[in-house]
Amino acid sequence: MTCELCGNAASGYLCNRHREQLAARLLELPALYREVGECLVPRRTGWGDIVATKASAGPRSPVDEDVIDTVNWARATEVIHGWRADVRRLRWPHRGAVPPARLDADCRWLAQELDWIVAQYPAAGDLAREVADLNSQVRSIVGDPEPRLQRIGYCVALVGEGVVCGAVISRLPGETRLMCRWCGSAYGPEDYLMLHHFQPADSR
Known part of the structure; x- marks a missing residue:
């Protein structure tokens, strides 16, 4: 199979x-949405001077509508609960009704079922994409973007007689041990010089 x-x-x-990323995002999502609550206080220019977030007639909104437009936690709860219901329908078809929607409980339940989801659930990729989108949206508000993968180079491990793997190797900031996601070859700090030496000339 392929990812x-x-x-x-x-x-x-x-x-x-990507399984590890999905697990981490499911466990982080409820805390990130709770943090969004702190961003709902309207912007101020001074003591008690609230700046309207949108040009509109009538009383000013008591919350920052820009945040509500960008991140709708009710929708996030609905989306995650929908995924829980679908996984449960296939995984446990004889169980009763799904418990009421709660973002933290539903995220935790999906994280606990990840072994089955990855192995048996055909929509696992769609679930991972939607959770990643929700995660990205809420992080754009709290100002805590996910660290980006850093491209290191190409895997130089031999995977056959005279055949070099050549898959792209990347890492998250701070990681010191590299692993090729394709062939599984590992590179520690002691291998960095060798890895650099055998990179194609046009990639250095």
């Missing part, structure tokens, strides 16, 4: 890297 998100070889619908 629904990156196309790399995988033992299920997601590779290990």
